[in-house]
Amino acid sequence: MRLKYSTFRRITLFIFLLLIPIMVLYAMSNRVSVQVLTEEVTSLKQKDLDYFANDINKTVDSISTLGFILSQDIHIQKLRHLHLLETKYELTEEKLRMLERLQLLNVTGTWDTQYSIMSPENEQIISTSSTLFSYDLDMLRERYSPVWEYKTLTFMGSTGKWFLRHIVKPVIDQTELENAGLIVELSFREEDLVRELDQFKVGGSGDPFLYGPGGEVILNRTANSEMVEQITQRIREEGALAYSNRITELNGEDYLIGSREIPSLGWYVVDYIPLQSIVQPIHKSRNLFYGSMALLLVMSVVAAYLLYKNVQRPIVQLIRGVQKLKMGDYSARITSDPKNEFTFLFHRFNEMAAETEQLIQKVYVEEIRAREANLKQLQSQINPHFLYNCFALIRSLTRLNKKDSVMELVLHLSKYYRYTTRVEKQSASLKEELDLVESYLKIQQLHIQHLRFEMHVPSSMWNLEIPRLLLQPLVENAVLHGVEPADSDGLVQILGEESEAFHCIHVIDNGVGLTESELVKLEKDIHSAPTEETGCALWNIQQRLRLQFGDQAKLLFKRRAEGGLKVTVQWPKSPHSIQPLEIERQGEN
Incomplete structure (x- = not known):
């Protein structure tokens, strides 16, 4: 069942589409909150470092000033x-x-x-x-x-x-x-x-230290020596100014590192704080929100499952039953009992299916009888002159002492009439139909000296079931009305082709062909009931195609620029086609 018809999938998809924008908006809001908090902490840390550095600088300057005063x-x-x-x-x-x-x-x-x-x-x-x-x-x-x-x-x-x-x-x-x-x-x-660093650290979350121009370090009394070593190593590589206000990853966590110069000493006061501890409340709120969304999602999926169990699944069963009826399985019945409103629908469906099956059985019997009558009518249309001509040809070949030709002719003639006179089965494989056509063409080759034929049908099409005597009338028309009246060498081609949606058999001749007006009249006649003037062979083929394969099956006619006519038998693909290896068969004079 396709997605657009699945209520359960649509509801589940709707829940996800509803929650995703909420989560995206919250994630954006959370990111903005973290960014604003980080900027605020950065600003405060800058002010603290500026104040501390200025305080140290003023103290040192005052000592230097007193020194100058003493010297005077x-x-x-x-x-x-x-x-x-x-x-x-x-x-x-x-x-x-x-x-x-x-x-x-x-x-x-x-x-x-x-x-x-x-x-x-x-x-x-x-x-x-x-x-x-x-x-x-x-x-x-x-x-x-x-x-x-x-x-x-x-x-x-x-x-x-x-x-x-x-x-x-x-x-x-x-x-x-x-x-x-x-x-x-x-x-x-x-x-x-060190005492000043201790006082600066009190009440804060940082770990300040002093960094000298020669790489010297002065730590507070509770400093994390390992972290300070990592930071000083980076400062030595990039300079203290590069870390005046910078977020750096240390040991898998982000740290805000700030530094300010003490001009009088030429040293830098450096401080760092873990951002994780600052944004921890925001992260807790975020995790709580995501947990709520997960719980809501689970509850929504449970609700969707209940809807699926009590509504979607009965609907699917009802649709499958309707599809079985559409495919011709009129014995389809729905046996489940959901014990809700669908119980009434299932009972009514079963009653409707039973009534439809009875009606279809009656119609089907009549249809089978009509198809048998059509086939027998087609078989009765076999030209008796073909049999007479074969006997005459046997007599002529016997006089000429062409024993092999006679034996070949009798063999193909027996195959031909054995196939055409069978009425117990209304369909045949494409291979059986091609064997009949081959026998017919080889018989005609003995009679028409300038006739050649070629058969190129993929073996993947051989096991396709088609109505009996579907191709022979088309080949007979190509020989009698196309090739035989022509003065030049005649060629009849039977070609098989498979597209994405259709099977096609092309019967092509290089004979006298049809004029444009004759082709228009022919296409019109096969869609009308046959008369004594128009004949019924092509009309019969068209009707049997549609009866077995539906309205998409048809006969197509096309004039060839190099002469002759191309007749195409087209019918929809069957999902159960057998795919053997492809071979070619060809007959010559």
């Missing part, structure tokens, strides 16, 4: 002249005043910043760091940096990482430090930045 402070400048003081007491007292001033600056800051003032010309030093007690030029040269640098320093056996910077006016080379006036050393520990 008149009280600090006295360090250069301490060697001129007369007593050691005055020297110590002056250094204590300077140290107290430095300590006050250190207390005002939030970081544990160390300030050290060195005077190379008198090798004096004051420092808030407990690790610097005396002036050491070699150590100063090793530590010296006019810009902030991240260094590992060791004081009194203790090693740590510091950010260090020296301020000298004017700026001089590292090898000329002994000629400088005052050198201000500014430093703060790595722990100060």
